[in-house]
Amino acid sequence: MIPTFLRSAALLMSAAPGIAMAQQAPWNAKDVPVSHRDRVYASEQFSNTVSVTDPADNRLLGVIKLGDPQPMNFSPLYKGQVLVHGLGFSPDGKTLAVVSIGSNAVSWIDTATNTVKHTTYVGRSPHEAFFTPDGKEVWVTVRGEDYIAVLDPTTYKETGRIKTPGGPGMTIFSPDGRYGYVCSSFNPVLAVFDVSTHAQVGQVAQPSPFCPNIAATPDGKQVWFTLKDIGKTVAFDARPPFAILKVLDTGPITNHVNFARTVRGQFAYVTVGGENAVKVFRTSDFALVATIPVGKMPHGVWPSGDGRRIYVGLENADELAAIDTAGNKVVATVPVGQAPQAIAYVPNAIPTGPGTDNLQPLGTAGKAVHLNMGPVGGNGAASSITLFDQGIIQVVQSAVTGLQPKKPYMLVLTANADGSGAVEPLANFMSNPAGAAIVNASGPIRQIVQGSAAAPRRFLAVAEVVNGAPGRIVQVQRD
Secondary structure, eight states: OBOOOOOOHHHHHHHSTTOOOOOOTBOOOSOOOOOTTOEEEEEETTTTEEEEEETTTTEEEEEEEOOOOTTGGGSTTOOSOSSEEEEEEOTTSOEEEEEETTTTEEEEEETTTTEEEEEEEOSSSEEEEEEOTTSSOEEEEETTTTEEEEEOTTTOOEEEEEEOSSSEEEEEEOTTSOEEEEEESSSSEEEEEETTTOOEEEEEEOSSSOOOOEEEOTTSSEEEEEETTTTEEEEEESSTTOOEEEEEEOOTTEEEEEEEEETTEEEEEEEEGGGTEEEEEETTTOOEEEEEEOSSOEEEEEEOTTSSEEEEEETTTTEEEEEETTTTEEEEEEEOSSSEEEEEEETTOOSSSOOOTTOBOOGGGGOEEEEEEEETTSOOOOEEEEEEEOSSSEEEEEEEOSOOTTOEEEEEEESSTTSOSOEEEEEEEEOOTTSOEEEEEEESHHHHHHOOSSSOOOEEEEEEEETTEEEEEEEEEOO
């Protein structure tokens, strides 16, 4: 369910004579120039909001509030959403399907009025929801279980379930609507289904179990998926027997992938969170053609309706970055809510009027402190830290890189900037095979690391774990 972003027919013919004018599912229009009718949406998991941006002037219009931050959402009587994360939209651009992992919900949002039309609750920890190209079904990957919940977008009810390997991560559909490709977050196998019958018709071996994202090329020939734990991206043939074409080393915390088709060819844009960069690959020969610095922890990625821009959510910067695909450079940044995850560019989302009804200002959702960590006594790659303000407390998220693979570590507070002195544990974690990890904690950390008259300042650091306790300090706070 990726919008089309083909150039005009004349440009396409000059770039690649004789190729089929295949469309990226589920769009029928070939080329939609950027306008004030378009919207860029980002789902933000710590502020529990969906931000709404006008791409014509890269201006935040406001946010749709789906829930409250901590500690309000700890209440047993809390009715809002928690961990707003996944994001899909209908072929006509009139409806968003927003997935909240923590509350097992799909929120159906009317793009014209920015209001929630209905909320459907599904199984444990859903991840993404995507419309089939004909708009008749929505497939929700229920990652905490072993199935896809099939929803009717007119009644909002679950009409069936499609059995998958445990932990389905995400579904994407072939542009012709024939196949649904479902990668896994917990098992090293990707399943391919016939959309009309829901029968499994193929599978692809994943080099690792953790796939967060999958996308199909607009020409309908390839499917790409990312592997966050080992820092790789895999391309395979979109048609039977679904053979793997290429395994690319993309980098630590490889997040999402999407495509732009331009007069220079068709290109994949891969967000690499551990390198704060987007890497651009040509799909014809899988060559790396650009590495674009974009800001802290790029996550979701989506093209404009004409492929002239790529929008990237910066998870640890609370921003959207707009990339000009002609020069592969960031041309604008837009402030959004806390920890943007999936994003979507919806051409012609607003039929008439300004499209700002029911939006709220960014407010507390725009408040965060951004820090860095690096190796003790060295100038190696920085690990980013963001303290997302929830009022008195903050959610701490560290994108830690440069560690030994598959080893236990601990996020800690130290008495001194160099890592010496008393150590207080915050969170245990295991580095992934690429030597990276996403680490979360919560508490009044901002007050502690910035210091106050009431308490001495302390510093964030990463320690090795020895017999369950903090050992050698390997990374320290730099600012």
